Amino acid sequence: MGRSLDERLLQALTDRVEAAQTTARAMPKLTDEVPGMTLGDGYAVQLALRDRWLATGRRQVGWKAGLTSRAKMDQMGVRVPTVGFLLADMARPESSAVRTDDLVHPRVECEIGFVLKAPLAGPDVTREQVLEATDFIVPAIEVIDSRYAGFKFDLPSVVADNSSSARYVTGGQPCGPHDLDLSSLGVVLERNGEPQAIAATAAVMGHPADAVALVAQVLHALGEALPAGSFVMSGGITEAFAVKAGDFVCARFQSLGSVGLRFV
Numbered sequence: 001m002g003r004s005l006d007e008r009l010l011q012a013l014t015d016r017v018e019a020a021q022t023t024a025r026a027m028p029k030l031t032d033e034v035p036g037m038t039l040g041d042g043y044a045v046q047l048a049l050r051d052r053w054l055a056t057g058r059r060q061v062g063w064k065a066g067l068t069s070r071a072k073m074d075q076m077g078v079r080v081p082t083v084g085f086l087l088a089d090m091a092r093p094e095s096s097a098v099r100t101d102d103l104v105h106p107r108v109e110c111e112i113g114f115v116l117k118a119p120l121a122g123p124d125v126t127r128e129q130v131l132e133a134t135d136f137i138v139p140a141i142e143v144i145d146s147r148y149a150g151f152k153f154d155l156p157s158v159v160a161d162n163s164s165s166a167r168y169v170t171g172g173q174p175c176g177p178h179d180l181d182l183s184s185l186g187v188v189l190e191r192n193g194e195p196q197a198i199a200a201t202a203a204v205m206g207h208p209a210d211a212v213a214l215v216a217q218v219l220h221a222l223g224e225a226l227p228a229g230s231f232v233m234s235g236g237i238t239e240a241f242a243v244k245a246g247d248f249v250c251a252r253f254q255s256l257g258s259v260g261l262r263f264v
Helices: 007-023 039-055 071-078 128-134 155-160 208-221
Strands: 060-066 081-087 106-117 134-145 169-171 186-191 193-198 231-233 248-253 259-262
Touching: 007 039, 039 081, 039 155, 060 208, 081 208, 106 186, 106 248, 128 208, 134 193, 134 248, 134 259, 155 169, 169 208, 231 259
Parallel strands: 060 231
Antiparallel strands: 060 081, 106 134, 106 231, 134 169, 186 193, 186 248, 248 259
16 A cells, blocks of 8 residues: 655654544644645554553454445445454453543444454355354444544545544354355344344445455455454444443344443
């Protein structure tokens, strides 16, 4: 991917994103200062941030996909999902309390998570290869959090902000990847007992495994891969909904059970 940032500017932008994430303070989108910033520059900032945090002892467990619905892709003018890294300390236990005072714009969406038993790498990974490499799938809720003022951003900026990654929780019933038709599972997302959205897993690229395949392809372009043991979140099945302290969110998945969390 094409890059235009020199090392000084790369580190300065990484400083800005790191500060916004660690202090939960909104920032202007990065392209306000660097209008020529490319998607490759956004990933350079994201990976620089990842490397900083790994150097402090934090542990990466996998990756997530963003922009996996066709509507979002058309809106942003892309044909592949964005990716973001997942760290172990972003995970929260099922039914646990998630603080809102260390987040800027918390929103939730429900997803299918894949746990890999074999590595995935290369420019042409397929749905079938993803399913063969998957140990099991789990239902999940992702808490996304854009650190940009007014929840307004563009593609290079959101990628630099680690594709709005913040927290995630898994639950329900793990299941083998061939035990269900992953293209047609129904999902209901509830907030405080009231349904907010009803959708099917086909909303994710037609099949969630296709989103994981495209994550592997994006990572290949970045010189990265999905090792065995990776946890991969395949992208929002429903739109994301804003949450606040006092809310309880539950996602009910056909054949996979439910997963929930509350906000304080």
